[in-house]
Amino acid sequence: MRLQISTLILLTNYPTISGQHNHLSRSEHPSTGSGRSRRLLRQAQDASARSVCTNVGWLVLLTALLLAACAGAQVTPTEPGPRAIRLMSHDSFAASEDVIAEFEALHNARVEFLPSGDAGAALNQAILSKGNPLADVFFGVDNTFLSRALEHDIFEPYQSPALADIPDALELDAGHRLLPVDYGDVCMNYDQAWFAEHGVDPPANLEDLTRPAYKGLLVVENPATSSPGLAFMLATIGHFGEGGWLDFWAALRDNDVLVSSGWEDAYWGESTWAGGGDRPIVVSYATSPAAEVYFSEGAMEEPPTGNVLGSGACFRQIEFIGILAGTENRDLAEKLVDFLLSQRFQEDIPLQMFVFPAHEGASLPDFYRWAERPAQPAEVAADAIQANRETWINQWTETVLR
């Protein structure tokens, strides 16, 4: 007979039920022992019938899902056609599909993308896989990580002809191991509506932030865990010098500055215009106001925020591309680097990544009239950043958080 659990329970419990008047449990009355077993068997049979239907339905759903997944998983074909070239980057790398398709058609290639976390995490993975690289080309080293990247010697030099159109000021690596692709500025954004409503002038430079009028209005990111946070800290170091920057931060702390862990929770969590918070000044990017207009579903004619562009109040981040040492596709990698420095790709950058193209001749899209560039961004040498990063962050933490 088919061993069903309900029957088995009955069998093993029968000795305890018989001879006992068990009034406690409503579901097991001794005098209807056989009626109960019949009921249980019937229930079990009904359950079996129901279970067949739901089981079949579940199996069909599962199979459909797996088939769909497998169908999608079929990688394009085994033709000896396009060569694969892999571009490793941070998670924010973006490009138009058309532009990439142009490159692929031109060189009979297939570009594979490998987003690898934030800029620091991606670079560290490239460093850890030195000698057996994860990709052919790496995009996303910025000037704060430049020295770390060069120190670990994971890139091959390549003097691209496209460098002719890139300003010398951006070429921080004389050895051409890392070539500049774009640049952006980390600046403070302020809420125009809030300042108009409260009748206060928006801050014009860094020193303003320590004035009582701006108490409790600023949110910054932790330089230990956030790239714009680090950039802003470096801006203060560049502007006030190593002797005075900590005093500035002590004054900011007294002025009730809020520190968040990353850009997302500062912008989406604490800002008055986007985050439902109570801070109208946020450390963000100089192109954020322009992006707000672009992504406003046409509701905005003007940006809701402005930039604090005073001398030394912003920090310029330059992003670089390099060919990873050990790549097996050096020729195609060179072509990809050339392409990323070409006017075609560079003109695509603003709309995709919301930074400025390094190419001098690249034209900017229309809504970039709202994208401002500071006249005098703060500067700190890449070597100094590499040498003092940990010290500075520790000092900052001591001053601001403890």
Next chain:
Amino acid sequence: MLLYALPLAFLAVFLFYPLLSILGVSLAPQGQIDLSPLGDLIGSGYYLRTIWFTTWQAALSTALTLALALPGAYVFARYEFRGKSVLRALTTIPFVLPTVVVAAAFSALLGPQGRVNLALMSLLGLDRPPLNLQHTLAIILIAHVFYNYTVVLRLVGGFWTNLNPRLEEAAAVLGAGRWRLFREVTLPLLTPAVAAAALLVFVFCFTSFGTVLLLGGPRFATIEVEIYYQTVSLLNLPMAAALSLVQILFTTTLIWLYTHLQAKTTVPLDLRPQASTQRRPRGWRARLVVGLSVGLMLLTLVTPLLALLDRSFATSTGYGLTYYRELGINRRGSILFVPPLEAIRNSLSFATVTVVLALALGTIAATLLAGERGGQDQRQAGRRGRTGPGGRFNVGRAVKGLRALLDPIFMLPLGVSAVTLGFGYIVALDEPPLNLRTSIWLTPLAHTLVALPFVVRTLLPALRGMNPRWREAAATLGAPPWRVWLEIDLPIVGRAMLVAAIFAFTISMGEFGATSLVARPERPTMPVAIGRFLGQPGALNQGQALAMSALLMLVCVVGFMSIERFRVGEVGEF
């Protein structure tokens, strides 16, 4: 026997090998092991304070979660009411939402411009928001309860469902008051499940990263946050490795303590199918209990989700489907664009593979750990040891010792830092045949690794509590061992297996584990898509992130309810 080696082999390849590789690279860069970072760590007051904070916030979170979730587990175990499975599914949603989204949900509810503050300000006529929970310990604890409520609810609730209510009724007849009944009858019977749930919740809170980082802010740091900072920001691998080792040590010690205590409290139980233990609430007292419990659950767990949902429909022109429609439009022709169906398909594919693998490996592992005769095994082994002649090798005790050693090992994936393990994959899995660094298979395998402890922890109380007489009865009726397993073990642990499947599904959909931080070839899942939207400013991006989050919630609820309704023979009915 060989089958038992499978989960161990899996752990060896995907946990120990990468872990040892990265520890080797970090602590022995030139071939010589240099443990001085450990010395620096122990000597530094800052790190000791961090370790202490990590421990007590995890303990407090666990205590709070248990206190709040046990009544819920009781209601779910003993009562049958409408909307039960939907409510249970909703409590599991927090697990799958990216931390950024949970932060947004709390902000929408409890932030300075959130619903609660706005309501309080208008009610009490205040001009500043009265409730300020930003970057406080309170919000970390609330978030931990929010996340982990479901672990206790499902694990303890599922186990409680099958406990025989007659024992409690017998105690009541013998004169025990309600409280005494709970303390002396119910609680001891529930101990295996409660302890398992407490352990999972504790380890989870101990290794908490996103919650502490985003909701707690920079003033709170757990060991995991420190490891992330040392590894990613500073590339200070030796210190990161030292911190990882300390974290592993702490969690392993705790797990070992737990296993040691558990062995003494496990008893075979008289399990009953849910049809006979659950009933509709009758009488005002039962209805009040159920109503209060459900109400509390809705208030604390569902309202943030509703706040999120509400925001996803709130466009600049009033309520509408703009953001949902925008999900399907690639306005900028970007390569980063993820069609929503593709994201759903990728998430579900990874989740399905994870569930199948985790259940298969977890069941084998749990069977190995539980022993042939459930709880009887340990007592009989002890008895044999006492009466056997001195000097003879005691197999029972050796086996018991081996099991005690293996139990913490199966829990280890939860105690290892995701950052460390992620980088371990980069270092270790770089050559054939394990050339998986950039393979799409790494993602479900990493998810399976994190799901394995949940599966094992869920199945063990059920397996250990099984009455061995049922197996023996089946055997005397002529069933071979595989049939005994198929028709006796499987249906009884079926409920636990469904709970375990839910956990595995949730962990995969929520992108837990080492792969969330390292390179992933282009197979974007829903949480990845949400993260992409939140990377750029603009109302459209925020709205789409919320819309995708709402879709994620929907897909998960459907997934949970499908798994719960899974019925094969008697599996799931019990």
